[in-house]
Amino acid sequence: MTVISKDALEYFFLSVFKAEGFTDEESSEIADVLLTADLFGIESHGAQRLMYYHGNIGSGSVHVGSKPEIIQETPVSALVDGHFGMGQNVSVFGMRLAVKKAKANGIGMVSVRNSSHFGIAGYYTKMALDAGLAAFSMTNTGKIMVPTFGREMMLGTNPIAFAMPADPYPFWFDASTTVVTLGKVELYTKLGKTLPTGWAIRPDGEPQTDARDVNASVLSGEMGGLLPLGGTGELTSGHKGYGLGIMVEALTGILSGGLISPEMNGAHGDHTSHFFMAFDPSMFGNPETIRNRMSQYLQMLRDSEKLPGQSRIYTPGEKAWEHLRQCEQNGICLDDATWAEMNRIACELGIEPPKGLH
Amino acid sequence: MTVISKDALEYFFLSVFKAEGFTDEESSEIADVLLTADLFGIESHGAQRLMYYHGNIGSGSVHVGSKPEIIQETPVSALVDGHFGMGQNVSVFGMRLAVKKAKANGIGMVSVRNSSHFGIAGYYTKMALDAGLAAFSMTNTGKIMVPTFGREMMLGTNPIAFAMPADPYPFWFDASTTVVTLGKVELYTKLGKTLPTGWAIRPDGEPQTDARDVNASVLSGEMGGLLPLGGTGELTSGHKGYGLGIMVEALTGILSGGLISPEMNGAHGDHTSHFFMAFDPSMFGNPETIRNRMSQYLQMLRDSEKLPGQSRIYTPGEKAWEHLRQCEQNGICLDDATWAEMNRIACELGIEPPKGLH
Numbered sequence: 001m002t003v004i005s006k007d008a009l010e011y012f013f014l015s016v017f018k019a020e021g022f023t024d025e026e027s028s029e030i031a032d033v034l035l036t037a038d039l040f041g042i043e044s045h046g047a048q049r050l051m052y053y054h055g056n057i058g059s060g061s062v063h064v065g066s067k068p069e070i071i072q073e074t075p076v077s078a079l080v081d082g083h084f085g086m087g088q089n090v091s092v093f094g095m096r097l098a099v100k101k102a103k104a105n106g107i108g109m110v111s112v113r114n115s116s117h118f119g120i121a122g123y124y125t126k127m128a129l130d131a132g133l134a135a136f137s138m139t140n141t142g143k144i145m146v147p148t149f150g151r152e153m154m155l156g157t158n159p160i161a162f163a164m165p166a167d168p169y170p171f172w173f174d175a176s177t178t179v180v181t182l183g184k185v186e187l188y189t190k191l192g193k194t195l196p197t198g199w200a201i202r203p204d205g206e207p208q209t210d211a212r213d214v215n216a217s218v219l220s221g222e223m224g225g226l227l228p229l230g231g232t233g234e235l236t237s238g239h240k241g242y243g244l245g246i247m248v249e250a251l252t253g254i255l256s257g258g259l260i261s262p263e264m265n266g267a268h269g270d271h272t273s274h275f276f277m278a279f280d281p282s283m284f285g286n287p288e289t290i291r292n293r294m295s296q297y298l299q300m301l302r303d304s305e306k307l308p309g310q311s312r313i314y315t316p317g318e319k320a321w322e323h324l325r326q327c328e329q330n331g332i333c334l335d336d337a338t339w340a341e342m343n344r345i346a347c348e349l350g351i352e353p354p355k356g357l358h
Numbered sequence: 359m360t361v362i363s364k365d366a367l368e369y370f371f372l373s374v375f376k377a378e379g380f381t382d383e384e385s386s387e388i389a390d391v392l393l394t395a396d397l398f399g400i401e402s403h404g405a406q407r408l409m410y411y412h413g414n415i416g417s418g419s420v421h422v423g424s425k426p427e428i429i430q431e432t433p434v435s436a437l438v439d440g441h442f443g444m445g446q447n448v449s450v451f452g453m454r455l456a457v458k459k460a461k462a463n464g465i466g467m468v469s470v471r472n473s474s475h476f477g478i479a480g481y482y483t484k485m486a487l488d489a490g491l492a493a494f495s496m497t498n499t500g501k502i503m504v505p506t507f508g509r510e511m512m513l514g515t516n517p518i519a520f521a522m523p524a525d526p527y528p529f530w531f532d533a534s535t536t537v538v539t540l541g542k543v544e545l546y547t548k549l550g551k552t553l554p555t556g557w558a559i560r561p562d563g564e565p566q567t568d569a570r571d572v573n574a575s576v577l578s579g580e581m582g583g584l585l586p587l588g589g590t591g592e593l594t595s596g597h598k599g600y601g602l603g604i605m606v607e608a609l610t611g612i613l614s615g616g617l618i619s620p621e622m623n624g625a626h627g628d629h630t631s632h633f634f635m636a637f638d639p640s641m642f643g644n645p646e647t648i649r650n651r652m653s654q655y656l657q658m659l660r661d662s663e664k665l666p667g668q669s670r671i672y673t674p675g676e677k678a679w680e681h682l683r684q685c686e687q688n689g690i691c692l693d694d695a696t697w698a699e700m701n702r703i704a705c706e707l708g709i710e711p712p713k714g715l716h
Contacts, residue, residue, distance in 0.1 A: 074464045076434055077641040106432045107465050111642045134608075150671045152663035164608045171608060173601040179594055198594050205665040223663060229588055229598055236537055236556050240587055243531040243674040246659070250492075250522045250529060254652050257643050262658065283435040284469045284613050294612050300620065301604070305510035305581060307563040313508045316601040 002339045002356040003331040009047065010035050012342065012354040016050065017086075019349040020057050021064040026089050033088040033119040036126070038332050041323035044183030045120045047334055051341045052117070053086070054348075061270045062086055062116050068093040075105045079256060080112045084271060087118030091137075095124040095276045099131045102278040111251075112274040113258025117141070122174030122320075125163035128278040129170050132287065135278040137161040137174075140252040142269035143261040144218055145178045146225045148232075148239040151205050153218070153225035156261040156269060157181050158248035163317070165281070166294040172317030177245040178226040185214050185226075190337075198231045200224065207232075219266075251275040331357050360697045360714040361689040367405065368393050370700065370712040374408065375444075377707040378415050379422040384447050391446040391477040394484070396690050399681035402541030403478045405692055409699045410475070411444070412706075419628045420444055420474050426451040433463045437614060438470045442629060445476030449495075453482040453634045457489045460636040469609075470632040471616025475499070480532030480678075483521035486636040487528050490645065493636040495519040495532075498610040500627030501619040502576055503536045504583045506590075506597040509563050511576070511583035514619040514627055515539050516606035521675070523639070524652040530675030535603040536584040543572050543584075548695075556589045558582065565590075577624075609633040689715050 004012075013031035018024065030053075038046030056062045066083035068090045073079070078097050082090035094110045101108030118124075121137045128135030141156030157176035164171045180199050188195055188211035197207040200214045203223035208214055217224050229241030253260035258273035281290045298315040306313060334342075339354070346353040362370075371389035376382065388411075396404030414420045424441035426448045431437070436455050440448035452468045459466030476482075479495045486493030499514030515534035522529045538557050546553055546569035555565040558572045561581035566572055575582050587599030611618035616631030639648045656673045664671060692700075697712070704711040 072642070074641055076463065076465050077637075079642045105434065107434050107467060109465060109637065109641070134613075147659050147662060147671045149665055149668040150659075150662050151665050154659055154662050160602075162605045162608075164612075171604060173605055175595070175598040175601060179588070196593055201665075229595055230537070231589075231594060235554055236589060237533070237587055239672075239674070240533040243533060244518075246529060246656075246674065247520045247531055249655065250520075250652060254522075254648060254655060255492075255639060255642050257647070257651075260651075260655055279435075279467065281613060283432055283467070284430070284437045285615050289615070290612060293615075293618075294608060297607065297612060297618055298604075301505050301508075301512055304505060304508050304512050307507055307509050307559075310507040313505050314597075316597070316604065 001333045001335060003333055003358050004354060004356050005331045006035065006039065006328060008355045008357075009038065009332055015351045016054075016345060016349060019351050020054070022086070026086065029092045030086055030088040033092075033123045036123050037120045039324045039327045040120070040320035042120055042320070044181070044186065047342060048338045049117075049119070050345055054345050056116065056270070068112075070097070076101055076107045077109045078111070080110060082112055082115035084114055084116060087116040087272065090115040091118040091124055091274055091276070092127070094274060095127045095135070095137065095278065098135070098276045098278040099128050099133060102128070102133050102280050103131065106283045107279045108277065110276040111256040112276070113253075113256035115272050115274055116270060117272060118274060120174060121159045121161035122163065122172055124276055125161045125172065125174070129163050129165055129172070131278070132165060133278045133280055134164040135162070136275065138248045138251055138275040139272050140249050140261050140269065141272060142264045142266045143221075144182060144226050145228055145242070145245055146201060148228065148234060148242045151201060151203065151223045153221070154262050155242070155245040155249060157226070158245045158261070160244065160248060164294055165287075165291045166298055167291070169317050169321035171294060171298060171315065172320060174316075177229050177241050177248060179229050179231060179241065180226065182215070182218060182226070185211050189215055198227065200226050201232065248275075359691045359693060361691055361716050362712060362714050363689045364393065364397065364686060366713045366715075367396065367690055370704075373709045374412075374703060374707060377709050378412070380444070384444065387450045388444055388446040391450075391481045394481050395478045397682045397685045398478070398678035400478055400678070402539070402544065405700060406696045407475075407477070408703055412703050414474065414628070428455070434459055434465045435467045436469075438468060440470055440473035442472055442474060445474040445630065448473040449476040449482055449632055449634070450485070452632060453485045453493070453495065453636065456493070456634045456636040457486050457491060460486070460491050460638050461489065464641045465637045466635065468634045469614040470634070471611075471614035473630050473632055474628060475630060476632060478532060479517045479519035480521065480530055482634055483519045483530065483532070487521050487523055487530070489636070490523060491636045491638055492522040493520070494633065496606045496609055496633040497630050498607050498619050498627065499630060500622045500624045501579075502540060502584050503586055503600070503603055504559060506586065506592060506600045509559060509561065509581045511579070512620050513600070513603040513607060515584070516603045516619070518602065518606060522652055523645075523649045524656055525649070527675055527679035529652060529656060529673065530678060532674075535587055535599050535606060537587050537589060537599065538584065540573075540576065540584070543569050547573055556585065558584050559590065606633075
């Protein structure tokens, strides 16, 4: 492992994207999304995703220099075409617009097409939180989820993020509608661990417990894939995760006129669509009162009776904010594979390699 | 089993609520929500819930004669106080307002407090569908879900309903954020069946497989309860169902200034809060094009490769619309316990008993 300071990692991200051809402002937006993922402990979406973006920029799947465009709008909505720019730039544009409309008219709902992988869905709800608003953020991705009773990948991981202001940290929920993400499977592959049953199925529908095989079959588009949240069949309500996955597809690829998951190339999806909605809680009462009640309820949850052997009950966002505090003090730990990838990218782009603390 | 025609069941529901003291219009609204549940095959929320409503009206928990009131509003939002009226009347008022605002300004978001059990969440999204709109509907309920790593019930079943226009039937999703509803446990109790592990936990955190004991412990408010969608712990992502449950609580009890699940009496919850949002897809493009793409995607899902031994892949809403068609032809089947309850209510209210076909 290598430890790097927050500032040094941010500086490295900035250097990479400037060298890739993005403007200072664009590079700064992309860097902040990646940095936030690492600070929040969502390693799969931070420095570890650099090589993936580097590849997409190199292949021309991401169009450097393109700008998002508003196709149609109302005082509370907008349809945005990302023109295949970096998902982070397109999405910061989209959520900024949603926040602006919510500040002016109470709600901003923005549908985005022709974007690309946007990083963590929760980055964009955090933008709304910073403006005192509640928000949703969703995206479709490349196909990876099988329908209930199916064995063909027809939906993406299709995450739902929702956030609402609270103290000492917000309610910040960000979860795929598959039982796990591909990032989790990749982690098990790295560690050489067997997958629990209930995460994935093989082409014949039997439980797939070999992480390496899931990765391979997903990438090659074979039968089998990840299961929806709730697992296989209907007994433990896999049809609910499947339904939530379709909901996300409806609000992203369908509503925006973009691509749906089975139309995209690759497991992460090349040309994804997003949905952003921000709204002002003050439409429903005193925002401080609402914020205080939310904080109290989250505290009630944390204080409620634990299972034997458990010392804590978490609320969504708590682990991320704790990780953030720890990283701000001690720096960010990056694994050797990621560190090697960062050095390789630096070499290829002819920029300074990242500077670790130890 | 007794079979009753759609018209005869509707007539009976109407008679009951008129006799309970509701106006013709109110009775007709309540009757339609209950009838739709039975027609859609969601037996737990149709005639089977009559005795529960009868009890709540009798006890004064539901205030006959009260009218919902708009507390504050904007062109795209409203806060409604239900003044403890029947959840169906309060909610029809709420979603009607959301639809009106969405028709005029693109989006209508309505937060409702001091309501009561509103029946199936999906009834209200169907109201929006009938107006050509997409919609969300959510409610909190009495406490029944334990948090991840917890053993104390702190959240309701907290369903999320979402609908989007499509043909030959809409995308109509309506699911609790618990792995199953109490209705499902009640069904297992009736059938004397053992619960699968992963549905509920005992006070000591061990799997609870005795349906009767779940029912009893939920009603008495003991430790243990239903698990969130995704099951126990984090391995199969129970924390996602738990997070979705808090999201619903935030959008209902917190946002509206109403009660949250642990503050309510009874498993179903006496004084629930709701969230309704309708929006016009035409803000994002030609609504016919969006509707056609949604229909095509749903058909792609149904046509995708099945698991061995499975002949169909369903899309959410398909089973409900098929059940509706079948009931319109053949009538509605009600079990003996429900039929007996209906006759008892008729006797107590001094109205004609329900008339079965056979």
